[in-house]
Amino acid sequence: MKLIINQDTHIKETEIVINCSYVDNRLEKLNNYIRQYTFSLECESDGSIYQLPLEEIFYMETVDGKTFLYTQDHTYSCRQSLTTLEDKVRNTPLIRISKSCILNVSHLKCVAPFVNHRLKAELTNGEHLIISRNYIDALKAQLRK
Amino acid sequence: MKQLLKIYLPSTCITFTLSLLGTSILNLINGFPYQSNGWILLLFGFIVVIDLIDYGLSFIDFYSYKTYFVVELIVTYLLMLIAGFWGNWFSFTASSIISVSVVFLIVYCCVHGYFYKRARVEAEEINSLINNS
Numbered sequence: 001m002k003l004i005i006n007q008d009t010h011i012k013e014t015e016i017v018i019n020c021s022y023v024d025n026r027l028e029k030l031n032n033y034i035r036q037y038t039f040s041l042e043c044e045s046d047g048s049i050y051q052l053p054l055e056e057i058f059y060m061e062t063v064d065g066k067t068f069l070y071t072q073d074h075t076y077s078c079r080q081s082l083t084t085l086e087d088k089v090r091n092t093p094l095i096r097i098s099k100s101c102i103l104n105v106s107h108l109k110c111v112a113p114f115v116n117h118r119l120k121a122e123l124t125n126g127e128h129l130i131i132s133r134n135y136i137d138a139l140k141a142q143l144r145k
Numbered sequence: 146m147k148q149l150l151k152i153y154l155p156s157t158c159i160t161f162t163l164s165l166l167g168t169s170i171l172n173l174i175n176g177f178p179y180q181s182n183g184w185i186l187l188l189f190g191f192i193v194v195i196d197l198i199d200y201g202l203s204f205i206d207f208y209s210y211k212t213y214f215v216v217e218l219i220v221t222y223l224l225m226l227i228a229g230f231w232g233n234w235f236s237f238t239a240s241s242i243i244s245v246s247v248v249f250l251i252v253y254c255c256v257h258g259y260f261y262k263r264a265r266v267e268a269e270e271i272n273s274l275i276n277n278s
Contacts (some may be wrong), residue, residue: 049243065203072213105275109275109276110268111271111272111275112268113261113264113265113267113268114200114207114210114264115207115210115213115265116203116213117152117202117203117260118203119267119271131204133152136267136271139271140270140274143274143275144191
């Protein structure tokens with residue numbers, strides 16, 4: 001695969017064009033990976049509003065009806081529900097792993113068996129999340145993409 | 146439905162088969178060559194209750210797999226003793242309690258071992274997908 005980067009100060013918007021004969025699984029994965037760089041989510045922290053790039057989000061979680069976004073070392077709150085966010089991040093590496101959590105598989109380090117047919121996910125920042133048994137097949141499908 | 150087919154039906158079948166085998170061997174050793182049909186139905190009912198307990202325990206956030214293993218072991222063992230007393234499954238002498246407990250422990254470990262092994266295979270599959278991505 002040839003990679004060409006044209007750097008020019010006159011270019012106003014960054015553009016990525018993939019020329020290929022057909023989109024295979026690897027290319028689809030690359031596409032999904034790039035896609036997460038194309039948009040950000042609005043969130044709040046300490047009274048300020050931020051636009052959080054998708055690739056920085058490790059996971060999103062609902063606690064007591066409130067939605068929180070977690071990055072490497074910071075937590076942001078979000079006014080949108082997890083279901084709305086799930087719709088927004090479709091075709092990106094973010095996938096639902098339980099009723100209350102959406103994980104960015106780009107930050108998934110490994111999984112291990114856990115209580116009651118569930119899996120325990122370890123993230124690259126050392127945090128642990130529980131993958132419900134109902135979402136294991138979807139996770140595998142996402143990783144196979 | 147998926148959980149029922151993937152988890153509870155296999156676990157019920159494994160537990161039922163192993164329990165019948167274990168108690169049949171115990172009965173033969175103790176000189177009781179026959180088992181009543183009523184007892185077999187009671188055993189099946191008991192296993193369904195254990196499945197319901199397992200489902201109930203799935204809502205508790207256990208710290209580790211070991212904690213879950215021990216808690217479920219204690220709960221189901223106590224339930225087995227109560228069912229044994231109520232259903233007159235075995236005489237409450239030291240020797241029969243020990244032999245029934247041994248059978249119970251073997252069946253419990255086999256079922257948990259089977260599902261833990263399956264979960265490990267699944268985890269390894271996902272880990273290889275992560276490493277390849």
